[in-house]
Amino acid sequence: MAESNPSTHSFPNIELYNTLSHQKEQFTTVVPGKVGMYLCGPTVYKPSHIGHMVGPVIFDTIKRHLVYSGWEVTWVVNITDVDDKLIAESKVRNMSMTALAEEMTADYLDNLSALGVQGIDTMPKATDHIEGIVKFIEGLVQKDCAYPADGDVYFDVAKDEDYGKLTNRSPEKMQGEGGATASRKRSAADFTLWKKAKPGEPSWESPWGPGRPGWHIECSAMSEAILGSHFDIHGGGLDLVFPHHENEIAQSESLHECPMATYWMHNGLMQAAGVAGKVGGRPRDGSDTPDDLAATKISKSTGAEPFKELLTRHRPEVIKLLLLSTHYRSPIHFGEEPLGESARALEAFERLFNRYERLCGNSYYTLTERNRHDGNIAISKFHGDIKEYASALRNRFLDAMDDDFNTAIAVATLFDLIRYINKFIDSESLEKKTTDSDLETLTHLMLLMRELTSNLGLFLTPPVQVAAGTDGKLLESLMQLIIELRSRARKTKDFATADLIRDSLNEADIQLEDRADGTDWSIT
């Protein structure tokens, strides 16, 4: 039982890729046994699209794996609720910035909830931390790392010796924001910490007059307030590496004189598939022009559809499986075609879950989600070849996750497990006769599956029924009737009628599956 005491825990070796060092590093935490993790969240001025969901899904899985492995994790995702874009959009929609932010935050939360992203511990809003932000800027001004200019405050890049270390840039080579602020800045690379308010704009009092925070400062101030001046993991999309994270490092490390985060993790960006669902790369043949193959980043400017619209066509689980089938640092090939493939792949899991439920009477979704420690113990409940297989498969899965959270390999092992369990059911003819011992083994195998799918954050809750309520009952009884009639036809070898029924249902997207013990139906 000493194992349950964090101070005596032995933690697995985890390696993760650090953008700062451009290589994989062994994971160690600032405070033993505890992990502080900060992910840059959305600016809430428009409904979120698929791109906004990548980070949360991936980091939810990362948190799951760390918690599963014994760490105590605090995960922070910020909400940027004050910003130029919010001000502009609230004018267009003739509403207050606060109301707009609340509406879009609610949209964001709905989407996270649909995707089963459950691990976020706190979601600080920038407007709740103005005081801390002002103090942060004051500290920088006092240390002469920043200077006020006509109501604005700028970070002085020249005072930060290692500015650019995250992205290998030097201030001299950068063009900077330019425009109206250029004349007030000492260097083009200097960036805004505090922005003077124009008449009518939302503003807060400060030593430099009324204004609002610049883009980067909130993350520095809020991460410090919640996680401390040096925490473990800072994450975000690859598009945030520069300038956002570079500037966060500059601010925080100039003020605190310690590393801001030990590990900087960045996820790949969504790519909209080009023609024929292709991603790009080398030309395939003379007929393919590069333009036809081009994949491009999905973003607000390319008119990505709101996530909620996507959810009307695709179940959250399908989207999640697609996201996890690619390594998090790679670009993700996204579109209707890949989503369709993901949906077909997903069915293999759900058919097995249904099969298990038919045999054992238990829903897969009620099975216990084990942690790593309990999973280690549970492996000993298998015997012989099955034990060998289960143990090897589980190790393959865990090795992949320990190696920079390689969910692509982890998912692949799951497909192997599906085949293995189906084979077990087939070879023992469990559909025809079962013994207690067989069912016990089957349940242990399914518990292993459960342990691993929950680690990824997959199949947490039963799929929402397409037809619910009274309509569902009506449909159910109609289907029972139709199946009964077809069954009678089959018994009298009237296959023409039986096939007519099945084909007609097929055209209505209802699929029948005949089994020894009856006929199942499902909506495709």
Added chain:
RNA sequence: GGCGCCGUAGCCAAGUGGCUAAGGCAGCGGAUUGCAAAUCCGCCAUCGUCGGUUCGACUCCGACCGGCGCCUCCA
């Protein structure tokens, strides 16, 4: 122009200096089925091109070709 990533089967996508280069989708053959569906078994790649390093490279280096991202708001 500067910084960085990538190019693996029809499509998607892992991976390794040398045993059989994961897995998914699609396809083909077989078992099973009244026929299907599902399930199981089997088949399906020499890793953009050209050089170099090496006993040996798809994996390391170089050049070239092609794609993508960042340098401006962006998850």
